Amino acid sequence: MKAFAELLDRLVLTPQRNAKIRLLADYFREAGDPSRGYALAAIAGTLSLNTVKPQLIRDLLLERMDEVLFRYSYDYVGDLAETVSLVWEPPQERVAADIPLGEVVERLQMAGRSEVRSLVRDTLDQLDTSGRFAFLKLVTGGLRIGVSARLAKQALAEMGGKDVSEIETLWHGLTPPYLPLFLWLSGEADMPVLKTPAVFHAVMLATPVGEGDLEGLDPADFAAEWKWDGIRVQLANIGGVRRLYSRSGDEISGAFPEILEAAGFTGVIDGELLVGGTARSNQATGTFADLQQRLNRKTVNRKMLEDYPAFIRGYDILFSGERDIRSEPFQARRQALAALIDAASPQHFDLSPLVPFSTWEELDRLRANPPDPVIEGVMLKRLNSPYVAGRAKGPWFKWKREPxxxxxxxxxxxxxxxxxxxxxxxxxxxxxxxxxxxxxxxxxxxxxxxxxxxxxxxxxxxxxxxxxxxxxxxxxxxxxxxxxxxxxxxxxxxxxxxxxxxxxxxxxxxxxxxxxxxxxxxxxxxxxxxxxxxxxxxx
Structure with missing residues (x-):
């Protein structure tokens, strides 16, 4: 835990993005398996543990500390994990030990519900102050160190000298502690082959339009689409396996079974998940508040399906059939997407309409007064742009309405x-x-x-x-x-x-x-x- 605790401390105190990447890459090179894999999972939010409730931690501390003194200490420090790590007093006969992170995680994963309390107490007794802090942040799921999953993947790419898009392609087909991933990055094995083909592919993101960004750019080189107020999703049906993912790669298939059932095509499409009616069904599009009724649910009942019918407004296509077309220009992909949606269920799929414009001033006026209240701006896409993971400045822009x-x-x-x-x-x-x-x-x-x-x-x-x-x-x-x-x-x-x-x-x-x-x-x-x-x- 000592190396992991030191990593967390340094990440919190390091504001620069590139410096954070170097810290992570160095840790991934030097830490052993499976500890580095579990550290990666904790940072990226993919670690599954018998999470420990804050109340259990308070109860354990109050076995050894006056309650009033604890309340004063907690109020002064402001963070439960930091407070407990500072005031926890192990039995005198215990000597602080450096327990590997992998061992800590596997103990928690194997522990029954009745064993968690004593396991947490014993682990706190064995660790030093910084180790206790890291352990408590780990088990409560509250790292909050200013590192996104994307940044962690960038660090993996630097560690192994790979392109981050290769790691994104593998990411959702692998699980912690990511042993095949690290063997490949270390040059000890070939690139892992995924068992399930319908996995998430990193989405292409747009750069917000800033002052002067459009100067010198020819409007004729860009297509414009409305930016709808739903959530960005990716729908995959490859090899008969159907999956629906959010923009961040979280699978949300269970909350939208009608979308998966209607996905009779083979391919991977990128779009906006909305509720209400598609343009092809001549019904009004619902608001984001309506969509929220369906989000974050494992399953939905019949009434929910009837009251808040969901559909995808297609933006782009990554795979046409089983053919990867991300390297083709936007215009060609748009034609392939239009053909796919034209043959799909009109209640569940429609195509994001293009916004005709000839000057940036004209588009600005349209952006300020869109035809539908569910629109929050426009998207600009260079006609010859390939579909590239991440937020490269230039190919795509988003120009939102004024707040x-x-x-x-x-x-x-x-x-x-x-x-x-x-x-x-x-x-x-x-x-x-x-x-x-x-x-x-x-x-x-x-x-x-x-x-x-x-x-x-x-x-x-x-x-x-x-x-x-x-x-x-x-x-x-x-x-x-x-x-x-x-x-x-x-x-x-x-x-x-x-x-x-x-x-x-x-x-x-x-x-x-x-x-x-x-x-x-x-x-x-x-x-x-x-x-x-x-x-x-x-x-």
Whole structure:
């Protein structure tokens, strides 16, 4: 665990992307099997463990520590794993040992439910402070070290001198601890051959249009499509094996059985998963809030299938039949995709329409006023571009609509994780409305990004100086018409929601500006947000 703990510490303190890749690559070269494979799985989010609930960890600590002292310590440190790792006192006869990460993981995987408690206690007794911290982060599934699965794959590519697209092709056909993968990367074996052909292929991503990005580019070299507000998916049917994946490669087949059943073609397509009706069925497309009713479910019942019918709006095609056509230009792939969808079920598949335009100014006007409220912008695709994994700047751009903005009042705050564990960085904000004849704040969203480090210092200080009530880890802050903190919140969309007290749900909210120039009484009202929904519905 010592090498893994040191890796986590250094990754947290290393902000540069390339430096993180070098740290990971060095670790993967030097660590033995199966420890490096389990470390990779933990970082990439593919490790399956008998996860340990935070309450169990608290209970174990309180066997050896006064509860009041623990609460004060936890409140000061702000992170449970860090607190426990610092204050845990092993029996005097125990000497700290360096247990291999692979051994720790395999112990947990083999442990029965009744054995987990004693296993966690014994492991904490054997490890030193940094090892305990790494172990607790591992078993609670809360690494949060600023490393994505994609970055970990880049590190594997650097370690083995391979192209990251080769690793992406293999990724979903292999399982932890990835022994065949590391043997290939180390030059000790050939590239693994996958047993199941219908695996996920890394998607091609678009670069957001920034200032000046379109200058000098000829509009005639690009095709434009609407950017729909669903989720990006990849549907594969190869060798009779059908799979539906999210953009990140998570399999979501169980939640959308009708899509798999309707996939009578052979190939791999890329598209947007939406609910409602396809353009070919002449029914309205549902909102992202409607789609959320189907997401994150292992199975769905008949009523769910009837109320929220799902379909795929095709963007691209990777395999036509069993032939890989990713190297062909976009125009050729588009023709192949159109032919496939034309022969597919009209209730479950349609083709993303092209947006005619001749100048960037014309496209900008169309982007600002799309024909459907479910559209959140346009996609630009160079006509001769191959389908390349990752986010290469130039072939594809996304040009989203300008975000919505409101002024809201901070209501609640909670500490963050990782580097932010000592700061209040997760914020709930609200707007004014009338209730029982009184003007009150009602929460409308949460945000934990958008602000700079300097602004975080200001927000954290306000929370500490203005806490009026505590609910476990949550702090309620002063929020009155004449006293409080106003923030400008930007968000991509807004829908009605029965799950929220306010009746609205924001899409991708973030704090855009701190409004020290405004009093809370000047913040927006719930009626303003409801009017935005009505305006969107009338478009």
């Amino acid at each position: 919505f903005n409101i002024d809201a009042v901070l209501m609640y705050a909670q500490r963050g994780h990782g580097k932010r564990s000592s700061y209040y960085s997760d914020f709930t904000f609200g707007v004014w409305t009338e209730s029982d004849g009184q003007t009150v704040l009602v929460p409308v969203g949460k945000a934990y990004f958008g602000f700079t480090d300097a602004e975080l210092e200001i927000l954290d200080r306000f929370v500490r100086d203005n806490t009026v009530e505590r609910f476990g880890p949550v702090r309620a802050v002063r929020a009155e018409p004449e006293a409080g903190f106003v923030v400008e919140v930007a968000f991509e969309g807004l829908n009605r929601s029965t799950r929220h007290k306010s009746g609205v749900a924001m899409r991708f909210p973030r704090i855009a500006r701190l409004r020290a120039d405004k009093l809370p009484r000047d913040a927006d009202r719930l009626e303003t947000l409801l009017a935005m929904i009505e305006e969107k519905a009338l478009r």
